[in-house]
Amino acid sequence: MSADPDVLYRRVSQLAEQQPFAVHWQIRLPTACNAEPYDHGVVIGEGAQTQLASFSTRKVSLLAAALALVHRGELNLAQPLTVTAAMKDGVQAGIMKNLAPGVELSLEDHLRQMMITSDNICTQLVFDAIGQVTGDALQWVNDYCAWVGMRATVHREIFPRSAELSWHHGIEAMTVTTPADQAHLLALLGQGTYDDAAAARLHLSRQLCRFAVELMYGIYTPLLAGRTSSLRFAEKNGRGLRSLSQVGLATAEGAPVAAVAVYAENIPTQLPDGTPGRLAAHQLFADIGAAVEDWQVQPTRQSSGGHSSSGQSGDPGDLAGEAYSAGILLEAGTTRQLGEPSVLSHQQSHRQHRLAGVGKLFAALALAEQAEHDPTLLQASVTITGTHRRRAAVGPLRTHTGDLSLALGDAVGLIISTSDAAASLAVADALRGHDVDLVAQAQQLTERLGHGPDRLTATSITGAEPAEGACGDLLVGQTTPQDLARLLVQLACVGGLDSADGLACAGGLCSDASADPEAAAPESAASEARSIAPAAAERVLGWMSQVFEPAGLSSALPGYGPKRVPQWSVSGVELRSPSSVFSTGGWSSVMISYAARDQKALVVAATHHPSHAGGAAGAGRRVSRIFAGLGSAAYRGAGPL
Numbered sequence: 206m207s208a209d210p211d212v213l214y215r216r217v218s219q220l221a222e223q224q225p226f227a228v229h230w231q232i233r234l235p236t237a238c239n240a241e242p243y244d245h246g247v248v249i250g251e252g253a254q255t256q257l258a259s260f261s262t263r264k265v266s267l268l269a270a271a272l273a274l275v276h277r278g279e280l281n282l283a284q285p286l287t288v289t290a291a292m293k294d295g296v297q298a299g300i301m302k303n304l305a306p307g308v309e310l311s312l313e314d315h316l317r318q319m320m321i322t323s324d325n326i327c328t329q330l331v332f333d334a335i336g337q338v339t340g341d342a343l344q345w346v347n348d349y350c351a352w353v354g355m356r357a358t359v360h361r362e363i364f365p366r367s368a369e370l371s372w373h374h375g376i377e378a379m380t381v382t383t384p385a386d387q388a389h390l391l392a393l394l395g396q397g398t399y400d401d402a403a404a405a406r407l408h409l410s411r412q413l414c415r416f417a418v419e420l421m422y423g424i425y426t427p428l429l430a431g432r433t434s435s436l437r438f439a440e441k442n443g444r445g446l447r448s449l450s451q452v453g454l455a456t457a458e459g460a461p462v463a464a465v466a467v468y469a470e471n472i473p474t475q476l477p478d479g480t481p482g483r484l485a486a487h488q489l490f491a492d493i494g495a496a497v498e499d500w501q502v503q504p505t506r507q508s509s510g511g512h513s514s515s516g517q518s519g520d521p522g523d524l525a526g527e528a529y530s531a532g533i534l535l536e537a538g539t540t541r542q543l544g545e546p547s548v549l550s551h552q553q554s555h556r557q558h559r560l561a562g563v564g565k566l567f568a569a570l571a572l573a574e575q576a577e578h579d580p581t582l583l584q585a586s587v588t589i590t591g592t593h594r595r596r597a598a599v600g601p602l603r604t605h606t607g608d609l610s611l612a613l614g615d616a617v618g619l620i621i622s623t624s625d626a627a628a629s630l631a632v633a634d635a636l637r638g639h640d641v642d643l644v645a646q647a648q649q650l651t652e653r654l655g656h657g658p659d660r661l662t663a664t665s666i667t668g669a670e671p672a673e674g675a676c677g678d679l680l681v682g683q684t685t686p687q688d689l690a691r692l693l694v695q696l697a698c699v700g701g702l703d704s705a706d707g708l709a710c711a712g713g714l715c716s717d718a719s720a721d722p723e724a725a726a727p728e729s730a731a732s733e734a735r736s737i738a739p740a741a742a743e744r745v746l747g748w749m750s751q752v753f754e755p756a757g758l759s760s761a762l763p764g765y766g767p768k769r770v771p772q773w774s775v776s777g778v779e780l781r782s783p784s785s786v787f788s789t790g791g792w793s794s795v796m797i798s799y800a801a802r803d804q805k806a807l808v809v810a811a812t813h814h815p816s817h818a819g820g821a822a823g824a825g826r827r828v829s830r831i832f833a834g835l836g837s838a839a840y841r842g843a844g845p846l
Contacts, residue, residue: 564779
């Protein structure tokens with residue numbers, strides 16, 4: 206450890222002091238990889254001993270406690286555990302809640318989803334497995350925390366019902382921890398990857414310590430690693446109604462560099478400038494991760510503050526001028542554009558771009574329409590195999606160890622909500638097995654929607670997404686933000702979203718059919734033949750509403766989990782993807798939500814950002830900030846996209 210820890214302390218303290226909410230944090234910096242066991246080196250932080258609600262950061266100690274039983278031989282990573290219908294009650298986080306009951310995964314794969322997507326059904330099954338061999342799962346986990354030195358951590362819940370909490374809730378009945386406890390555990394895990402004595406203190410082997418760190422590398426929503434390029438973070442997030450947290454082990458070439466725990470508390474719903482408070486917390490986590498990298502890897506930049514920031518999280522920043530968007534506000538009996546764009550020219554909404562993330566929306570709609578003629582289609586079996594996972598570039602199932610069989614409808618919902626590429630490849634294979642030509646079906650759909658007053662004028666499907674390096678988009682082709690917005694309007698109108706009552710998709714982007722029913726009559730038969738089937742629209746909207754941790758335009762909407770603003774979204778912003786992903790296509794995102802000032806009005810928005818040649822490090826995070834700002838502005842009705 207050659208750099209001065211005081212430099213890092215001053216930098217992180219400065220970042221924390223700039224926030225309009227409380228920040229409790231600790232960073233443990235090992236002296237060397239050959240340090241004495243239990244030596245965490247230098248410890249810096251502020252408020253690190255404050256006991257706070259743990260939320261999903263509790264799952265790091267749960268993971269370690271479960272692996273301790275594996276080390277003892279009392280649990281087996283290969284043992285199967287089955288998802289039941291009863292386990293879905295009240296669950297908001299993860300992917301299993303949207304799959305039909307009966308899905309069977311190994312304990313290892315349940316641990317993966319517990320850490321990757323914070324799946325609370327998988328978490329229940331991990332607790333169940335612990336309880337089967339110990340008699341009392343919560344007591345075992347609490348005993349384990351005491352054994353390893355997490356003296357302020359108390360597990361009180363197997364499944365916390367966050368939907369029942371208010372913003373001002375207390376923490377007396379909740380699982381609690383401290384930043385110091387979490388950093389202590391992560392530091393031991395890091396040291397345990399190469400030191401037998403440190404691993405033994407965790408009641409693990411070096412191999413199991415490495416396994417735990419490997420699971421945490423796969424997190425679906427990385428934040429500490431959001432702007433780093435030289436360091437990797439094995440991390441876990443925590444979400445509350447008024448708090449967010451991120452803990453992680455920073456490594457360089459596999460060696461532990463720092464154990465980081467940051468807890469943001471009493472986050473306002475929005476900042477004075479309109480930036481959603483949780484987006485400011487996300488930016489803080491990314492800035493702290495970047496500060497650790499600057500301190501460790503680039504000491505010459507420390508005096509200048511390290512990584513440069515592109516402004517507030519909700520600010521489109523210096524890349525926003527390259528994005529192009531379209532937005533519509535739907536109100537009962539009228540539709541109007543969201544003002545004249547200021548940063549973006551009006552013509553940009555007409556610019557054609559690659560699908561780059563929204564191909565799966567056209568694929569889902571084509572399949573939903575086909576299911577109206579073949580009701581058994583969405584019940585067809587889809588099996589995700591190791592071949593699919595190896596070819597996939599993104600998605601929460603990429604690191605699973607066994608085959609997973611799903612109904613095709615569940616697989617499509619998984620693709621819409623997570624961009625899971627292994628699932629998309631499996632769906633493509635299953636469709637071929639049923640002689641369904643998805644490309645032809647999607648082309649027929651876009652051809653049909655290319656006629657009439659609400660036509661998609663610049664959308665074309667040109668083929669299937671290549672198998673190697675798939676990103677879960679299923680299709681390739683071109684479209685425009687205006688076409689995407691028009692498609693969303695039709696889905697909202699035909700799919701029966703509340704504020705679309707009295708609206709009919711005819712003329713312009715949407716019109717009020719009740720105002721002049723005779724004027725619409727001559728086109729009614731032809732329009733009906735060209736329109737989206739209501740049941741298909743409802744099914745697609747159902748898939749779009751399943752996203753628990755939305756990316757892109759919806760990522761900054763207020764609330765968390767069950768308390769969030771209702772939204773229907775699809776996004777191609779994948780934060781964990783390599784910079785080469787969509788290197789020539791960019792990123793696209795679409796969103797339907799309710800307007801902040803009138804919850805009976807729907808906001809429809811679509812945007813695209815082209816990629817840069819070679820893909821700059823952290824481009825996904827920067828584009829995500831831009832899209833979040835655009836989506837937030839649309840939601841607030843604050844003017845132009």
